[in-house]
Amino acid sequence: MHLIRDLITRHKNGDAIGITSVCSAHPLVIEATFKHALRVHAPLVLIEATSNQVNQDGGYTGMVPADFRKFVETIAEKTDFPLDRLVLGGDHLGPNAWTALSAEEAMTKAEIMVADYVRAGFSKIHLDCSMSCADDPAPLPERTIAERAARLCKAAEQAYEGDPAGAPAYVIGTEVPVPGGAAEDLDTLAVTSPEAALATLDMHLTLFRSSGLGAAWDRVIATVVQPGVEFDHMKVVDYRPEAATALSDAIVPVDHIVFEAHSTDYQPPEALAALVRDHFAILKVGPGVTFALREALWALDAIERETITETKRANLRDTAIARMQAEPGNWQRYYHESGDALGLQLQYSLSDRIRYYWPDAQIAQAQQQLFDNLREHQPPLPLLSQYLPVAYAAVRAGEATLDPIDLVVAHIGATLDAYHGACNPDA
Incomplete structure (x- = not known):
């Protein structure tokens, strides 16, 4: 865990550096992350799984x-990415996957999950107990949230059996709205007040110490707040540094703790750089990279339509849309349009609910057939320039081949470039 703790120490000592946290379980996104890190000589890679993606029930x-x-x-x-430069994190670890249960039942399951993450070698643990369970008031009182976070921290500490130098680092707090982008259209977005951010820290500190977790508190590296960044289905709220000045200043005197910014997806490079400069030193990205994945796959589908005879086409795009419509469970609570407007949301919403469907057997088979078709009939450079200009530039520079995986990886890499530049301004 020393890699990320050392980075946070450097930031606290005045270096305007940060770390990108890639939150995705898609193999092509993870492959792109490692290849990008090798290309830019990143000192470490941080990959996180959420409590909904991965838990003792399988997620x-x-x-x-x-x-x-x-x-x-x-x-x-x-x-060929060195494992000693890989950090694994658990995001929003708490009762989120079991809120239909009573609080005690959900917290018992959350304790098991957090312990399993720690035993599996995850060394960055985000303790998030902000969600109400079946018998809870909504919203939860701040003290209840902190008490439950301390309870989960104790479970994590008891599960860890390695070298004390490698004991887990913790992140506390949560952002508003919920993970994965706003569920409804954005009208206004309030920046967390400095008073609220510091009160959260103080309450967690008090409860950690009263629970015998003083040593664990020394390994809290970040707190999650709302810096004024968010996205909904079709809009992005960009970071405005002037609106977060007081919040940014408030964390400066707090020892060993920075801010972690969630929902930074789709922020322009200059906004990402400003976030890191303003002590939001951990930048989470999830839908932003899977959205780039979908862009690349749709582009390859378009190339297939122009180069492969109709009877041999994989028709990945049509297959994916059909499967989403047949199995609406992962999007129907979030998308409320109908007709053509719903079709736009299914494919192009910035919340990217399509990411839940890539493992579907029919979609995976269509993707494999698409890749096989384009390996047998390589895309002509003019079509590559038309549909995947970033990948085209990588091919022309000798940094990628015409293999479909290389083309997808190159396209995702453009998103990761913005994060790397923000987190490493002097690189």
């Missing part, structure tokens, strides 16, 4: 924490 990926670690490490080895 929506079907993986328990140990499975996810093996999954990520296999991709790292495939790309």
